[in-house]
Amino acid sequence: MQSSVDGKMLQRLDFSNARVFVTGGTRGIGRAIAVEFAKSGARVAINYLRNKRSASEALSELEGFGEGHLLVKGNVADESKVEAMYEAIEEAWGGMDILISNAASGVLKPAMEMTMKHLHWTLDINAGALLPLAQGAVRLMNAGWGKIVAVSSLGATRALPNYFAVGASKGALESMIRHLMVELAPDGINVNAVSAGLVDTDALTHFPNREEMLGGAIERTPSGRLTTPLDVANAVMFLCSRYAAQIHGQTLIIDGGSSVLA
Ligand SMILES: NC(=O)c1ccc[n+]([C@@H]2O[C@H](COP(=O)([O-])OP(=O)(O)OC[C@H]3O[C@@H](n4cnc5c(N)ncnc54)[C@H](OP(=O)(O)O)[C@@H]3O)[C@@H](O)[C@H]2O)c1
Numbered sequence: 001m002q003s004s005v006d007g008k009m010l011q012r013l014d015f016s017n018a019r020v021f022v023t024g025g026t027r028g029i030g031r032a033i034a035v036e037f038a039k040s041g042a043r044v045a046i047n048y049l050r051n052k053r054s055a056s057e058a059l060s061e062l063e064g065f066g067e068g069h070l071l072v073k074g075n076v077a078d079e080s081k082v083e084a085m086y087e088a089i090e091e092a093w094g095g096m097d098i099l100i101s102n103a104a105s106g107v108l109k110p111a112m113e114m115t116m117k118h119l120h121w122t123l124d125i126n127a128g129a130l131l132p133l134a135q136g137a138v139r140l141m142n143a144g145w146g147k148i149v150a151v152s153s154l155g156a157t158r159a160l161p162n163y164f165a166v167g168a169s170k171g172a173l174e175s176m177i178r179h180l181m182v183e184l185a186p187d188g189i190n191v192n193a194v195s196a197g198l199v200d201t202d203a204l205t206h207f208p209n210r211e212e213m214l215g216g217a218i219e220r221t222p223s224g225r226l227t228t229p230l231d232v233a234n235a236v237m238f239l240c241s242r243y244a245a246q247i248h249g250q251t252l253i254i255d256g257g258s259s260v261l262a
Contacts, residue, residue, distance in 0.1 A: 012039065012040055013040050013237050013238075013241050014040060014041060015037055015040040015041050015042040015237075015240070016040075016041030016042070017041070017042075018037070018041070018042040018043070018097045018098055018240075019042065019043050019045075019089075019093045019095065019096040019097050019098070020034075020037045020042045020043070020044045020045070020096070020097065020098040020099075020100065021044075021045045021047070021072075021085075021089060021096055021098070021099050021100065021137065022034045022037070022044060022045070022046050022047065022100040022102055023047045023076050023099075023100065023101050023102050023103035023129075023133065024047060024048065024049075024076075024102045024103030024104065025044065025045075025046030025047055025048070025058065025100070025102065026046050026047075026048040026051065026054045026055040026057075026058040026059075026071075027048075027051065027054045027058070027201065027202055028199070028201030028202055028203060028229055029102060029151060029196065029199060029201060029229045029232045029233070030046070030100070030102040030103065030151075031046070031054075031058050031061075031229070032228075032229030032230050032232065032233040033100055033102060033229075033232070033233040033236050033237075034046045034058065034062060035061060035062065035065070035233070036230070036233040036234070036236075036237055037098075037237070038061075038062040038065040038066060038069065039065050040237065041066065042098075043066070043067075043068035043069055043070075043093060044062055044069050044070075045069070045070040045071075045072055045085075045088075045089050045092075045093075045096075046058055046059065046062070046069070046070070046071055046072070047072045047073070047074065047076065047085060047103060048071075048073055048103075049073070049074070049075055049076075049103070049105075055071055055073070056071070058071075059071045068092070068093070070088065070089065070092055070093075072085040072088050072089065075125070076101075076103050076125060076129035076133060077121075077124040077125040077128060077129045079132045082129070082132040082133055082136055083132070083136065085136075086136040086137075086139070086140060089140065090140055095140045095141065095142060096137060096140045096141065097141060097142070097145065097146060097147065098146070098147040098148075098149075098240050099133060099134065099137035099146075099147070099148045099149075100149050100150075100151070100236060101129070101130050101133050101134075101148065101149070101150040101151065102150075102151040103125065103129070104125060104126045104151070104166075104169075104203075105121070105122065105125045105126070106121070106122035106125065106126055106165055106166040106169060107119075107121060107122055107165050107166075108162040108163065108165075108166065108206055108207065109162055109164070109165075110161075110162060110164065111164040114164060114165060118165060119165050119168075122165035122166055122168075122169050123165070123168065123169045123172065125169075126166065126169035126170060126172075126173060127169045127170075127172035127173045127176060130150060130173060130176050130177075130180075131176075134148055134180055134184075134191075138184065138187075138189065141189065143187070143188075144187065144188040145188050145189070146184075146187075146188065146189035146190075147189065147190050147239070147240040148177075148180065148184070148189060148190070148191045148192075149191075149192050149193065149194060149236050149239050149240060150173055150174075150176075150177055150192075150193040150194075151193070151194055151195075151196065151232070151236075152170045152173050152174050152177075152193045152194065152195040152196075152251060153166070153167075153170050153195055153196060154195060154196075154197060154253070154255065154259055155167035155170050155171075156170035156171040156173065156174045156195060156251070157171065157174075158259070162207075170195075173193065174193055174195070174251050177191055177192065177193045177249060177251065178249045181248050181249030182249070185248045185249070190239065190240075190244065190245070190247065190248055191248065191249060192239045192244075192247060192248065192249065192250050192251070192252065193250070193251040193252070194232055194235045194236055194239065194251070194252050194253075194254055195251050195252070195253045195254070195255075196227055196231075196232045196253075196254050196255065197217065197221065197226075197227045197253075197254065197255025197256060197258050197259065198213060198214065198217040198226060198227065198255075199226065199227050199228065199229055199231075199232065200214060200226060200228075201229065214226065217258065220258050220261060221255065221256040221257065221258040222256060222257035222258065222260070222261070223256030223257055224256070225256060226256075227254055227255055227256055231254050232254050235252055235254045239252065
């Protein structure tokens with residue numbers, strides 16, 4: 001399998017026989033990750049929360065690349081729903097190999113206008129969910145080989161307007177990745193994160209200043225363009241490949257270089 005990038009032929013990574021679970025895999029970045037794995041021969045389970053139409057469109061797209069894909073609905077912050085999703089995966093596939101913890105939500109407000117309910121909601125989905133997701137995934141992985149990649153954002157280490165709760169959740173997520181890694185690397189499981197710059201997905205419709213953010217992001221990006229869902233998906237695939245076998249507990253930033261600028 002080959003694809004052309006800037007006129008050069010690139011070999012596609014081969015994930016035939018891999019069984020991949022992508023949370024929030026029906027829209028945006030998660031969907032791009034799911035599609036790339038499906039194109040590379042994997043069976044993919046995509047999770048969503050509410051939006052049935054995008055869920056069934058995403059499943060149809062995956063089915064264009066092969067069979068055996070699954071659609072699993074449920075809030076990743078609800079342990080009983082996570083358990084039910086893993087039961088469905090085990091019944092269909094008998095196990096799994098790769099977890100991509102991508103689903104996120106959150107309340108975008110200044111801290112002074114935020115309630116504890118807003119904060120807990122955001123932390124539970126964006127950070128806390130990784131606990132039952134990782135526990136369930138490891139239980140279904142074959143001994144000696146597995147991959148966990150979480151999707152984070154630059155708000156984990158930087159301060160952005162209205163990003164109090166989401167930034168804190170992503171900071172916690174990246175810390176969890178390091179701590180999980182220490183426990184799981186001895187079992188042959190790579191645990192890492194990718195952190196994306198601004199990506200134009202539905203998520204940005206919740207920001208009142210979306211257009212301004214997008215324009216500003218291009219100006220401040222040395223590579224001269226916005227990060228795309230495919231850019232993030234490519235980095236996730238790399239971290240799940242044999243080329244990244246010795247990469248453990250890292251957060252790989254995919255932002256065209258913007259976060260390096262002073
Ligand atoms: N967009 C950016 O600029 C950007 C930048 C850096 C990092 N990221 C990160 O990239 C990831 C994906 O973001 P995105 O922009 O692609 O988001 P998106 O377009 O809003 O898609 C979110 C996906 O997650 C699902 N989801 C949301 N809450 C869920 C929950 N509680 N349980 C299960 N599924 C849930 C949604 O399902 P429904 O369709 O049912 O709602 C949807 O499939 C997130 O971790 C985000 O923080 C995004």
